[in-house]
Amino acid sequence: MKFQKICVIGLGxxxxxxxxxxxxxxxxxxxxxxxxxIIDTLNKGKIHIHEPGxxxxxxxAIQSGNFKAATKPExxxxxxIAVPTPFQxxxxxxxxxxxxxxxxxxxxxSATESIVPFxxxxxxxVLESTSPPLTTVDLVGPILARSGLEAGRDFxxxxxxxxxxxxxxxxxxxxxxxxxxxxxxxxxxxxxxxYATFVKGQIIKTDATTAEMVKLMENxxxxxxxxxxxxxxxxxxxxxxxxxxxxxxxxxxPRVKILTPGPGVGGHCISVDPWFLVESAPELTQLIYHxxxxxxxxxxxxxxxxxxxxxxxxxxxxxxxxLAYKPDVDDLRESPANEVVHLLQSEGALxxxxxxxxxxxxxxxxxxxxxxxxxxxxADALLLLVGHTEFRRFNPMQIxxxxxxxxxxxxxxxxxxxxxxxxxxDIHVLGVGKVRNT
Ligand code: SAJ
Numbered sequence: 001m002k003f004q005k006i007c008v009i010g011l012g013x014x015x016x017x018x019x020x021x022x023x024x025x026x027x028x029x030x031x032x033x034x035x036x037x038i039i040d041t042l043n044k045g046k047i048h049i050h051e052p053g054x055x056x057x058x059x060x061a062i063q064s065g066n067f068k069a070a071t072k073p074e075x076x077x078x079x080x081i082a083v084p085t086p087f088q089x090x091x092x093x094x095x096x097x098x099x100x101x102x103x104x105x106x107x108x109x110s111a112t113e114s115i116v117p118f119x120x121x122x123x124x125x126v127l128e129s130t131s132p133p134l135t136t137v138d139l140v141g142p143i144l145a146r147s148g149l150e151a152g153r154d155f156x157x158x159x160x161x162x163x164x165x166x167x168x169x170x171x172x173x174x175x176x177x178x179x180x181x182x183x184x185x186x187x188x189x190x191x192x193x194x195y196a197t198f199v200k201g202q203i204i205k206t207d208a209t210t211a212e213m214v215k216l217m218e219n220x221x222x223x224x225x226x227x228x229x230x231x232x233x234x235x236x237x238x239x240x241x242x243x244x245x246x247x248x249x250x251x252x253x254p255r256v257k258i259l260t261p262g263p264g265v266g267g268h269c270i271s272v273d274p275w276f277l278v279e280s281a282p283e284l285t286q287l288i289y290h291x292x293x294x295x296x297x298x299x300x301x302x303x304x305x306x307x308x309x310x311x312x313x314x315x316x317x318x319x320x321x322x323l324a325y326k327p328d329v330d331d332l333r334e335s336p337a338n339e340v341v342h343l344l345q346s347e348g349a350l351x352x353x354x355x356x357x358x359x360x361x362x363x364x365x366x367x368x369x370x371x372x373x374x375x376x377x378x379a380d381a382l383l384l385l386v387g388h389t390e391f392r393r394f395n396p397m398q399i400x401x402x403x404x405x406x407x408x409x410x411x412x413x414x415x416x417x418x419x420x421x422x423x424x425x426d427i428h429v430l431g432v433g434k435v436r437n438t
Contacts, residue, residue, distance in 0.1 A: 003027055003194050006078040007118075009111045011038055011069065013268075013331065014128060014162045015082035016047075017054055017169045023061030025198045030076065031069040032114070042069040050330040050357060053170035072114065078124040078194055079115045081140075082162070083107035085129045087272065095282035098289065101275040103132055105139065112143040119147040124156040124190045126180075130215055130269065132276040135159075136208040137183060152184040158191035159208040161215030166267070166329050177201040181211025219273040220288055225259045226270070227291035230298045233261035233431030237305075243431030244413045261431050263385055263411040264298035264336025266325030271295065271334045299339040302385075302430060306344065306409050309428040310381055314348035319379040319405065321372075322386025323355040323363070327412075330357035337385035340411075341366050344383075352379070356390060376403040387412040396423030 004027070008019035011033040023029040033039055041048050045062050047055045061067035073079065088104045108129050115125060125144060127136050136159040141151040151157035159181045164172035178199045182188030188205035195203055206214075229247065236243035247258045265271045274292050278285045303313075310316050325335040332338065332355070341351050342365060352367050354375035361368055369375035376382055382405050384391060392414045400423045408420060411430040420427045 002190075003077045003124075003197065005030070005074075005076045006080060006194070007032055007073045007076045007115075008080045008082060009033075009073060009114065010081065010083035010107070010129070011042065012082070012084060013049060013051065013166060013169070014164070015080070016042075016049065016058070017051060017164070017173055018080065018082060018128070018162070019067065020054060020057040020061045021170070021173050021198050023064065023066035024057055027066065027197060029061070029067050030074055031067060032071065032073050033069065034071060034110075036071060039069045039071055051169050052167065057170060073118050075118045075120060076123070078126065078190075079119075080126045080128055081108060081111045081115075082128040083111045084268065085131055085272075085276075086268070087275065093279055093282065098282065100278045100282060100289065102279050103276050105131070105135070108135070108139065109143065112140050113146075116144060116147045119144060119149055119155060121149060121154050122156075124158065124187070124194060125151075126158045126160050126191055126194065128160055128162050130161060130219075130273050130276070131159075131212060132280045133209055133212050133216070134280075135212060136181070141183060152182075152187060156182065156184070156187035156190040157208070158182040158187045159211045160191055160195065161211060163215070163218065166326075166331060174198055174200050177204060179204045179206060179211045179214050181206045181208040181214075183208050216273050216277050219270045220277055220291075222259070223265060223270045223274045223295060224287060224291040226261075226265050227294040229259045229261045230264070230301070231294055232258065234301055236431050237301075237433045240433035242429075242433070244429070260413075262298070262336075263302045263340055263430070265295040266333070266335040266337070267331060268333045271325075299336050299343055302336075302340045302409075302411050303343045303347065305411070305428060305430050306349075306381070306383060307347075309407050309409050309426070312348070313344060316349050316380045317378055318344055318349050318351045319369075319375040319382045319403070320344075320351050320353040321375070321382060321384050321391055322388055323353050323361065323366070324357055324386050324388070327387040328357075328389055332358060332361055332363070338363060338366065340383075340385060355386075356388060373402055376405065379403055379405040381405050381407040381409060384408070384410045384412060384414055387414040396420045396425065400424055 007030045009032045019031040087101045180191035233243045323337045352369045352375045354369045408427040
């Protein structure tokens with residue numbers, strides 16, 4: 001095997017599944033993370049994130065002796081960088097009066113720097129972190145050159161974006177098509193050979209900057225399409241139309257596939273990545289910018305819907321069901337639900353949040369309930385913010401016995417209106433301009 005030992009730097013939602021999958025396929029993997037807590041947790045065979053199938057894969061990898069975790073890299077045949085690229089907190093770009101967010105590349109920079117002392121001739125370095133165009137060539141390559149070795153001549157350098165869907169990562173890592181962009185065709189080939197260890201989907205070779213663009217285009221395409229669904233929900237509300245019904249009819253057209261409206265777009269990918277294109281070329285990205293604005297404003301539309309259901313929010317007790325950024329995941333990053341809770345509170349509402357995937361989450365300014373019962377008992381309204389399967393499966397009669405609330409606001413079309421109505425609830429669904437239960 002060409003790749004007997006690899007280092008995976010960054011053991012989060014992407015790095016850890018990737019490291020575990022390589023180890024399960026016979027590669028000796030050193031997982032690297034700057035957090036000693038994460039390293040200790042993993043070396044004990046425990047896990048710090050929730051992803052179906054990951055814990056089992058990791059346990060297998062540890063038992064086989066193929067996986068260990070440490071805070072520093074070692075010499076290896078290949079290095080994979082899978083660290084986060086969030087926004088900068090306090091710095092923004094500006095173009096023609098428009099303010100835009102900027103990528104914080106510090107983790108990519110320090111992960112790359114950590115490889116420099118261990119880089120050897122013939123090695124492969126792959127960046128997986130979603131990054132602005134030209135990062136591989138203009139940022140990673142020059143840092144690695146501090147080793148005295150040149151990318152494309154002495155070692156191989158490639159960009160290969162992860163494209164897996166949280167909640168289905170373990171399956172999609174293996175089955176999805178994978179793009180490998182090399183700084184040279186040889187680098188792309190080496191990347192191909194590395195991922196062929198486990199990828200069953202097509203592996204497409206291209207150059208590094210194209211691969212970076214592909215990743216950003218995919219997530220931006222989704223963001224723009226969710227924005228139009230969210231805008232349709234506001235129009236439907238205005239015109240007394242049920243957006244869910246209208247979308248399902250429109251989608252019968254063979255060339256139309258409208259996505260789903262909701263409380264907004266969250267997570268660490270779709271709500272972040274389009275900004276990397278805006279940052280790179282603000283003069284060319286009006287549609288992308290405005291789609292971000294539409295999605296970021298959707299929590300305000302949720303609050304208006306809640307206000308219509310409850311009248312004034314002042315002093316009203318609201319049980320917010322779900323804080324994750326999407327159904328059946330424990331990831332609360334950039335969650336629109338979080339923003340909704342803050343907006344409701346700013347209008348005087350008393351909100352208790354229940355998140356079954358992270359009941360003990362510590363979020364500034366948000367009161368978490370330890371149980372569902374605690375969240376809903378004294379509520380004036382229940383607000384469904386995430387379509388977790390367990391929420392969708394609620395038995396309306398049972399819930400009616402556990403809460404004094406008789407008003408529901410459903411932002412994800414997750415509940416059967418008739419069933420809840422029969423249990424005595426008045427239900428308001430986001431993007432439904434007429435009250436559906438009349
Ligand atoms: N959402 C909607 N309506 C929809 C679909 C999603 O409001 O119709 C919302 C979700 O509730 C969530 C956000 O958008 O708040 C993003 O969710 P998602 O399921 O669309 O995507 P992510 O962020 O979990 O994963 C995306 C995926 N990209 C694409 O589908 C193009 C995944 O394949 C990528 O690997 C991942 O980003 C990533 O890591 O970049």
